[in-house]
Amino acid sequence: MSTEQTLLQRSNSKCELCSNEENLSVYKLPPENQETAEQSILVCTTCLEQITQTSPIDESHWRCLNDSMWSTTPAVQIMAWRLLKALSSSSWAQDLLEMLYLDPEMQTWAESASIDITANESSAATLDSNGSQLLDGDTVTLIKDLDVKGAGFTAKRGTVVKNISLTDNPKHIEGRANGVRIVLVANFLKKVV
Numbered sequence: 667m668s669t670e671q672t673l674l675q676r677s678n679s680k681c682e683l684c685s686n687e688e689n690l691s692v693y694k695l696p697p698e699n700q701e702t703a704e705q706s707i708l709v710c711t712t713c714l715e716q717i718t719q720t721s722p723i724d725e726s727h728w729r730c731l732n733d734s735m736w737s738t739t740p741a742v743q744i745m746a747w748r749l750l751k752a753l754s755s756s757s758w759a760q761d762l763l764e765m766l767y768l769d770p771e772m773q774t775w776a777e778s779a780s781i782d783i784t785a786n787e788s789s790a791a792t793l794d795s796n797g798s799q800l801l802d803g804d805t806v807t808l809i810k811d812l813d814v815k816g817a818g819f820t821a822k823r824g825t826v827v828k829n830i831s832l833t834d835n836p837k838h839i840e841g842r843a844n845g846v847r848i849v850l851v852a853n854f855l856k857k858v859v
């Protein structure tokens with residue numbers, strides 16, 4: 667029997683996450699390389715596209731985890747855990763995550779890969795107040811007075827900051843003002859072209 671057939675039987679031909687009965691396919695849980703029924707789940711296109719980041723996350727869709735997290739199939743529990751973890755900035759998901767007890771072995775498996783649903787956001791471009799993309803080496807001016815935390819001065823509106831560098835946070839850049847290296851909120855800057 668193929669993996670797909672095994673999974674169709676196991677799931678009664680339903681998406682194992684949201685019970686949808688259409689457009690089902692096998693999803694192999696990373697980081698496994700081999701496709702086995704134990705390490706795969708049957709999912710619908712709606713679930714699959716969000717898991718694989720080809721569609722934006724629709725948080726309301728994942729309320730289905732409320733039911734599927736109680737599945738007796740380990741791979742489904744693992745997937746529910748990873749999804750809830752990824753959504754855990756929302757309190758409902760955090761609550762469910764706290765209820766979902768995994769034994770140590772399962773916990774290790776669950777943590778062996780993660781779903782980064784914020785990937786799109788964190789790889790987003792850094793934009794100035796006009797929506798222009800900022801890049802390393804750009805020159806910007808401040809569009810308002812900014813208190814520089816820890817440095818004890820206010821960077822005045824109109825201050826020119828040359829040779830900025832991007833940071834891990836798309837909303838922040840680093841630059842030098844008054845000879846001090848400071849972090850600035852991109853939103854309060856204007857790119858000098």
Ligand SMILES: [Zn+2]
Binds near residue numbers: 682683684685686713
């Ligand atoms: Zn589904």
